[in-house]
Amino acid sequence: SVMIGSLVAGTEESPGETIIFNGRKFKSYRGMGSLEAMENGSKDRYFQGGEIDVKKLVPEGIAARVPYKGTLYEVIYQLSGGLRAGMGYCGAANIEKLHNAKFVRITNAGVMESHPHDVTITSESPNYSRSE
Known part of the structure; x- marks a missing residue:
């Protein structure tokens, strides 16, 4: 297997919202270790039920925007x-x-x-x- 998240981030097919910032097109991007990903997915990923105590999460990644790259093709x-x-x-x-x-x-x-x-x-x- 290969890790190519940053290579395909910004493509039309990649998850994330397409946004316009300062007249340029971007895609939102977050690593699985980002606080946002942990807030949204840690219950499922780590089999936790109920509410998440955000103060107890230790993020290892970021949420950002990357330039839009067109289609994956x-x-x-x-x-x-x-x-x-x-x-x-x-x-x-x-x-x-x-x-x-x-x-x-x-x-x-x-x-x-x-x-x-x-x-x-x-x-x-x-x-x-x-x-x-």
Whole structure:
């Protein structure tokens, strides 16, 4: 199994309310260890009956909002396209050959240099996100 909650959070299919904040679309997101999730689900999850004493809950996660990403299909399509491109760069025709590919580490400066810089992006790409 894999933990990919943050990868699919923000998709149309993910649970949570779609909200507009400062003119941008977001989905509400909460981890199972958040206070809100514990308040709503701990009775069922931990077989507790009756009222929950919120003061006795010890949250281990948060509730937040994440940028809306579109449909899960669109997200997976971009991921698989990136995988195909990476396999092409490595000369790997299939997953088995990818296991034998040589990976090279680059410095943080190299990562920054390999991304767009010193420009203002005027047309956003679905597979490229930037911190604001």
